[in-house]
Amino acid sequence: MGTLLDIKNIETYYGLIYAIRGASLTVEEGTVTAILGNNGAGKSTILKTVMGLIEDQPDKGAIEYMGRRIDGMDTEDIVQLGISYVPEGREVFEELSVRENLLMGAYTRKDKLGVEGDLERMYEYFPVLRERETQWAGTLSGGEQQMLAIARGLMTRPRLLLLDEPSLGLSPILVKEIFKIIRTINDEGVTILLVEQNARMALNVSQAGLILENGRFVMKGKSEDLKEDKDVKEFYMGVRSEASLKGYQRWKRKKAWR
C-alpha cells in the first residue's frame, strides 16, 4: 500500500484570509485519515484546496495524487482522476429526484451496467434512499440528505473519498449510522480522508489522525495514540482530566504545543 495523496506544505488564501499556513499530510492507500480541529481551523479549506475549488490556490506548496501533481488542475479533471468530495452541508441537487442525484454522481462514467450495479449497491447501503427514489432531494431530512450526498460521492467510484463533516447537524443515532457506513466503505477498499469536529467518533473510525489549529497541523499520529493523548482528550473530546475531589478542575490546562 503506497501513499495515495501527498500534500506538501501548502499555503492557501481564502479571499484575503491566510487560511492554511503550511500544512503537509499524507494519506496511505486503504486507510481512514481524520483531520480534527475547531471551527475556522481550516479543515474544509484543505479539502477544497485539494479539489481545486478555490481559484488560483494553493498559493505555495504542492499536492500529489498517485505521484502526479494535481494542484492547479480543474475540479472536473480532479474528479475524473478518482477523487470524490462530499461537501460540508450536503449540497444535494434539491430539485432533482434522489435517483437523478445519484446518476449525476456517475455523470462522467460510460459503463451503464456498472452504474446500475452501483446504484443498487447504494440502495443497499442506504435503504432509505430506495424508499425515496423518486422524491425531490430537497424534501429529504438532513440525515437522509447526508446519506444521499455520500452515496452520490461514491457513485463516481472514487479511490479516495474526501468527507467534509459528515456528522454536521445530525442526531447521535444518525451519526453512529453514518460512521458505521464510513467503516463499511473503507472495508470495501476506498481510502477516506475525513474532516470532523466529532473527535471521538472520528478517531474511532480512523487509523491516523491529525490536529489542525489556525491553519497548521499541531499533532499527528496513530488514532489510538491520539485518543490517549491528554491534550486531545481535554480539548477535543471534552474529557476533564485530574478533577479535584469536589469535581472541578482548579487550573486551566495549557496545550503542549503552544
Added chain:
Amino acid sequence: MIDFLQIIVSGIAVGSSYALMGLAMVIIYKTTEVPNFVQGEMALISVFLAFMIINSYGAPVYVAFPCALAFAAVLGGFLEFAVLRRAKEPNILSLIVITMGLEMVLMGIVSWKFGADAKTMPFPISPYDSVALGEIFISGLELLTMLTALVLMIAIFLFYRFSKLGVAMKATQQNKVAARLMGIRTNRINLLTWGMSSVVGCVAGLLISPVVMDPYMMWDPMLKGFTAAVVGGMTSLPGSVVGAYIVGVIEHLFGAYVSIEFKSVVAFAIIVLVLCIKPSGLFTRHYVKKV
C-alpha cells in the same frame, strides 16, 4: 359564439410564437439564471442572415433556414463565452444591463447592415391563406407556428426529463459547485444552453418574419415571451407555454371587446397582476430552501 372561438384560436396562435420566445428565455434562466433580454435580437440577426442568404445568394428556403438555425446556435454560444462568462460574480441587475446592452448592439448591427425599413421574407407558407376548421379560420402560418411550438415544447420537455445532459443542466442551475464536483463541466453546459435557447428563439423569429420583418420585429414578441415566462414562473417550461397562451388569448379578447389601441399593453398589466397575486409564478413548484 363563433366570433368568440375565432378570437380564442387566434389568441392561441399568436401565443404560440410568444411561447417559443418564452421557452427560449426559460431555457437560459433555468440553467444560468440570466434574464436574457438579448434573446429577441439573437433571433433577429439570425433571421436577417437567412434573408440575406435567400436574397443575395438565391438559396432556397430549406437551405437558408438551417443555416440560420446553425448560426443562431453558434451566436448563442459565442455570446455566453465572450461576454457572460467574463462577468465575475454578477448580480441580477448587472446581468440585465449586460443583456440589454448586447440587445442594443445587435439591433444596431442589423439596422446598420440591412436598413431600418420593412422587408418581406420569402416564405413557402403564406400568412394570408386560411385553412377552415369548421367555421373557424386559421392561416397556414398560424397553424404551422402552433404545431412547431407544440413539437418543440414536447421535445424540450423530454430532453430535460430524460436525457443525461438535460438533467445535468438542471443540476448546474441548482448547485454549480456540486455539479462541478460530479465532473460536470459547467462552463460547457452554459455554452450549450445558450446555443440551444438561441435556436429555439430563432425558430420563433423565422415564424414571425413572414408577417413583420424589420429591426424591431422581435422586440414585442420577446417582451410578450418574457411576460409568459414570468407568468409561468421563469423556471417552468410548461408554465411558460401556458403563460404564453394566456397572454395571447387575453390580448386578443381585450383587443376585440375593449380597446384595440391598448391591446399590446395588456401583457404588462398581466405581469403586474401575476406579480401581485403569486410572485413566484403560476406554475412553479419551486422548492423553498429550509434554513
